[in-house]
Amino acid sequence: MKALTLPSGWKLFAALAGLTLAMTAVVLASQPDPDGLRSAIRATARSSFALFLLAFLGSSLVTLLPGPRSRRLLQERRYLGLAFAFSHTVHGVLIYRYAQQFPELFWANRTVTSSLPGSVGYLFLLLLTVTSFKAAMRLLGGRAWQALHSTGMWLLAAVFCLSFYKRIPMGGWYPLAFALMCSAIAIKLTAKLARQQRRNTHALS
Ligand code: HEM
Known part of the structure; x- marks a missing residue:
């Protein structure tokens, strides 16, 4: 039997x-508004979260768990990041x-400050998306591009952390989602440390 090959690029x-889009349409059709809209907002936040985690952890998994799967994940990072941006545009x-x-x-439990x-x-997200194309990359230069993308991904990780943290009292999946985001941050920092240590060992030898 032919193995299932996942699309790439x-x-x-x-x-x-x-x-x-299909998930959003199904969720919207399953309940009348405003519940349908709120469920779709939550569903797209969750699809964005899954895609964000894959893009956020791509390089760390290659460092900590090298192999064909982590390399493939890293190769697809740009497209996973753009899919995250798409899902979050639908959220927006x-x-x-x-x-x-x-x-x-909408404004019942929300202020301009809390938003x-x-x-x-x-x-x-907008800055990361527009600079994900070759012309913008060349215009920015390697260092500035790296700094922008690293800052942007950490900031988005912080927004996910905060979004889940403030919902922990609601129970359900929120404590787990918060723990997942914190674990991803710990993995990212561990991989950064491992790369630094490798560089130091390499410089000494
Ligand atoms: C990068 C920016 C943002 C991120 C990462 C984000 C993330 C999230 C997350 C994680 C949830 C909870 C999903 C769940 O229930 O599992 C959520 C829900 C929601 N977000 Fe966003 N969000 C962002 C921006 C915004 C903005 C700017 C607004 C409005 C001004 C907003 C309004 C909402 C609303 C109304 C809900 C649904 C609340 C509910 O029904 O419980 N979000 N978002």
Whole structure:
């Protein structure tokens, strides 16, 4: 039997974007608004989270668990990152619709200040997305590109952390999601340390 081969590159992006749209349509159709909209906002936050984790951990897994799977993950990192941006754009569009159609519900537990971390997150998401293309990469130069992408990914990790942390009292999956994000941060820092140690050993020998 022929092994199932997963798409790669733009085909992977298109498949993930299509899945995000299909999931959103099913969730929206399963309940009347405003519940349908809120469920779709939550569902897209979760698909974004899964895609974000894969992009965030790509290089760390190659360092800590080298092998064909982690290398493949790293090769696809750009497309996974763009699929995350797509899913989060859908999250944003749904939030806009929710705020327009149900302003009293949208603002019930929210202020402009409490929306600030998420809004800064969106600003970085935009910057990371537009600089994911070759022309912008060349324009920025390697160091600035690296600094922007590293800062942006850490900031988005912090926004996910905060989003899950403030929902921990609600129970359900939130404590697990918060623990997952914290573990991903620990893995990323461990891999950074391992790379530094390897460089030091290499310099000494
Ligand atoms: C990068 C920026 C953002 C990230 C990473 C993010 C992440 C999240 C997460 C993790 C959830 C919870 C999903 C779950 O239930 O499992 C969520 C839900 C939600 N977010 Fe975002 N978000 C961002 C930006 C924003 C902004 C700017 C707004 C509005 C101003 C917003 C409005 C909402 C709303 C209304 C919900 C659903 C709340 C509920 O029904 O419980 N988000 N978001």
